Amino acid sequence: MILTEHGVYLRERVLELARAGVPFSDRTIKKNLFSAVARATYAVADIIAPVCSYNATWERFYGVPDDRIMVIYNGVDERRFDDRNFRPERPTVTAMVRIDPLKDIETLVASAPFVRERFPDVVFDIWGPIHDEAYNRQVVELVGVLGLEECVRFRGSTSDPAAAYAEASVVALSSISEGFPYSVIEAMMCAKPVVATDVGGAREAIGECGTVVPPKRPQRLAEALCDMLARPEEAVLVGKRARERALELFTLSGCLASYRALYAEVASAVPVGARA
Amino acid sequence: MSDDRDAFEPFERREHAVESAARTIVALSRRDRFGIGWRPKGVDEVAILLESLGYSPEVVAELWYPDLFALARDVSTAVNRYVTDEERREPPTLDWFTQTCRDYAIGSLYSAPWIVAVIGLAIFGASLWSSLSTPLHLATAIALGVYAAQIVSGFFSQGIARRLTFYFLQANDSLMAWTVRRFVAAGLLTTAVVSAGVFAGLAAFVGYSDALLSALFCAGTAIFQLALAPLYTLRRFTWIVALAILATAITGGTFVFIFHRHVDVPWEPATLAVEVGLLGAAILASTMSWLARRAARSGAPVPPALDSIVRSTFPYALFGALYFTSILIDRIAAGIAAANGRGFAYASAYELGADIALLAILPVVVVINVMLEALPRRILKGAEGAIRDLEKFDRSMLRFYGWGILAVATATLFAVLLGEVVGPRMILSARLGTIGDAALSLAVLRVAIPAYGLVMLGLLNTQLLFFLSRPRAPVIGTAAGTIAALATCGWALAVHLSAEAMVGGLLASALTFTAITTVAAVRTMRRFSYSYYAAY
Numbered sequence: 173m174i175l176t177e178h179g180v181y182l183r184e185r186v187l188e189l190a191r192a193g194v195p196f197s198d199r200t201i202k203k204n205l206f207s208a209v210a211r212a213t214y215a216v217a218d219i220i221a222p223v224c225s226y227n228a229t230w231e232r233f234y235g236v237p238d239d240r241i242m243v244i245y246n247g248v249d250e251r252r253f254d255d256r257n258f259r260p261e262r263p264t265v266t267a268m269v270r271i272d273p274l275k276d277i278e279t280l281v282a283s284a285p286f287v288r289e290r291f292p293d294v295v296f297d298i299w300g301p302i303h304d305e306a307y308n309r310q311v312v313e314l315v316g317v318l319g320l321e322e323c324v325r326f327r328g329s330t331s332d333p334a335a336a337y338a339e340a341s342v343v344a345l346s347s348i349s350e351g352f353p354y355s356v357i358e359a360m361m362c363a364k365p366v367v368a369t370d371v372g373g374a375r376e377a378i379g380e381c382g383t384v385v386p387p388k389r390p391q392r393l394a395e396a397l398c399d400m401l402a403r404p405e406e407a408v409l410v411g412k413r414a415r416e417r418a419l420e421l422f423t424l425s426g427c428l429a430s431y432r433a434l435y436a437e438v439a440s441a442v443p444v445g446a447r448a
Numbered sequence: 449m450s451d452d453r454d455a456f457e458p459f460e461r462r463e464h465a466v467e468s469a470a471r472t473i474v475a476l477s478r479r480d481r482f483g484i485g486w487r488p489k490g491v492d493e494v495a496i497l498l499e500s501l502g503y504s505p506e507v508v509a510e511l512w513y514p515d516l517f518a519l520a521r522d523v524s525t526a527v528n529r530y531v532t533d534e535e536r537r538e539p540p541t542l543d544w545f546t547q548t549c550r551d552y553a554i555g556s557l558y559s560a561p562w563i564v565a566v567i568g569l570a571i572f573g574a575s576l577w578s579s580l581s582t583p584l585h586l587a588t589a590i591a592l593g594v595y596a597a598q599i600v601s602g603f604f605s606q607g608i609a610r611r612l613t614f615y616f617l618q619a620n621d622s623l624m625a626w627t628v629r630r631f632v633a634a635g636l637l638t639t640a641v642v643s644a645g646v647f648a649g650l651a652a653f654v655g656y657s658d659a660l661l662s663a664l665f666c667a668g669t670a671i672f673q674l675a676l677a678p679l680y681t682l683r684r685f686t687w688i689v690a691l692a693i694l695a696t697a698i699t700g701g702t703f704v705f706i707f708h709r710h711v712d713v714p715w716e717p718a719t720l721a722v723e724v725g726l727l728g729a730a731i732l733a734s735t736m737s738w739l740a741r742r743a744a745r746s747g748a749p750v751p752p753a754l755d756s757i758v759r760s761t762f763p764y765a766l767f768g769a770l771y772f773t774s775i776l777i778d779r780i781a782a783g784i785a786a787a788n789g790r791g792f793a794y795a796s797a798y799e800l801g802a803d804i805a806l807l808a809i810l811p812v813v814v815v816i817n818v819m820l821e822a823l824p825r826r827i828l829k830g831a832e833g834a835i836r837d838l839e840k841f842d843r844s845m846l847r848f849y850g851w852g853i854l855a856v857a858t859a860t861l862f863a864v865l866l867g868e869v870v871g872p873r874m875i876l877s878a879r880l881g882t883i884g885d886a887a888l889s890l891a892v893l894r895v896a897i898p899a900y901g902l903v904m905l906g907l908l909n910t911q912l913l914f915f916l917s918r919p920r921a922p923v924i925g926t927a928a929g930t931i932a933a934l935a936t937c938g939w940a941l942a943v944h945l946s947a948e949a950m951v952g953g954l955l956a957s958a959l960t961f962t963a964i965t966t967v968a969a970v971r972t973m974r975r976f977s978y979s980y981y982a983a984y
Binding site: 182183186187190200203226229233234348349369370371375384386387388389 | 488489492493495496497499500501502504505506507515516517
């Protein structure tokens, strides 16, 4: 059995429980249930394939030995996410996220006034479906409270994310928990500079080709965004380097080849009689 | 000197950072309305929150921690400190009726196994099976085993309760585990010795099979009672109710579906004893493993001297053993009377009357638990007053005690009426051998209910005195009660009175025990503030 864990299951469930405000007894029961599911799955899996090295630290904490962990990075299609060499007229900060508390869009919205102070015509484009209706209302309310209706635009889902990335001056991610964020490597593949919070595998993905900031720090996020927007030429160079890194490490073909090799290796270790 | 201070600065900074992280987590829990009682539990949850707050590997390394989890370990300790402070708030004030209902519900949980067993066995149609549908020699063996078990478990349950409560209120997991391990080990050893003694003592008179049955009931019952003792003290009511349901379902199911409501040979009831014992052992093992896991997280304990623990808990344990002895003597004497000079035989009719009386007295038990639930609130209210208010506080506590006596008396009266209405029907439906037996059961029932009511008042006194660390009067009360029961029953046996007369022993024991503890309780409650401060 091969377990591919895109986030860290237990970590995300605990954050959900924390936010949901469930009574203590429910929370304890649910946490124990989730914990039992996660630990049982770790125990029976032959190989656990996290999508970044950072997540492996959590799996080790939950008792998985090193020799059963094999990191395989996510990959994206380099033909679909291409470098369109497009520079938007207005400074544009793009986020490609579902509207969900784990993505902490409030922090991104809260950073907007700071950015707007230096770039009055800046626009924040938030792409992605609504995953949590209550949280969406909360974020929209925050936009109203901060008077950002002209600055922050909720663009909804898109079937052509590459086009959305192309319109960006810089791509932002403000999550409080991540596995190995697709939006980061897609943006990198599209040759866009990225500013992301330092959670999960974000730092590992970005390397030297972008900026990481602590989560839940709107001002720090704003500073990093302003830094990119203030030096557009350099931002373009950062974007080019990001695509080179993505082509080297995060291609879909590379990812699939790694999984195929892993499946073959595990399958060859299983006795013939057990395969039926 | 200044260099020394500089050298310590990084450590101080790190300590401040840990405290700050803990405060942030607690504050965040409040601000985000994480829910009533939501707090990070365990190192992993703290690590998750820290990570979401931006404690990246770089930040963690700056604080000289090898990884996030090492930081989380220290922060989780600090979080507990802040959470404790935050949770020490005044409980919401409820109107007296709601509060009483709430206390009644919580108080009922203490009697949950009893209630569950009664309801469960009634559902199975197996109520009072040992009294009614069992051959006399088996019922005799079972009764002797259960009597011995109650005295043994009474001794250790009280000991565990006293010491464990002390560490439970301090949230001292290490010493809780330490205490339970030692008391349980001693309890099991004593159970084994007493069970072996029961076997050895009876084998020559009743044969090996019945002696073994008696020993198994002694061991099984004692282990199960011993297993429930830590759960009571830790207030794990859900578990207590669940386990009582499980025990009733297993034994009731076996009795109904396997033995078809009738046992004829010793191995059949022995199976039930083994089931109860094994369930008790499983509960003990899981409780001790749970405590050990908690203790492992708290670090190694600094164990107190064992002899000082034994000395401090002995009076309470002695009370437990004497209490059960004092309320069992009449049953044993009734058995001797029923055997007509041939040793001891289970006195079915007498036991039936006494058992129904115990069921009728259940509302009184709950009243006591209501009083005990309300007591800490009363004390808290008094503790907030100034020194000049102490007299007023003492008067209020005496009044509270007076209300307690009145409540117990009222509940006992209710139990007497209940016994009058329901008792005869239950006795008649029990299909006893003769009309004479039914009359005997009814006579016993009529005396036993007020006698047990008095015992309950004595227990209320005892709990109040125990609360104030004054075990002397309850111990003297039960010892004197035991002597009174022995004297009364001894006299009744000497002049060849019938089994029915032995209930006089129960009444004498109850009167003695309650009189002594009431005098002590009144004297203590009149100077409650002094007694309270002297106790702690």
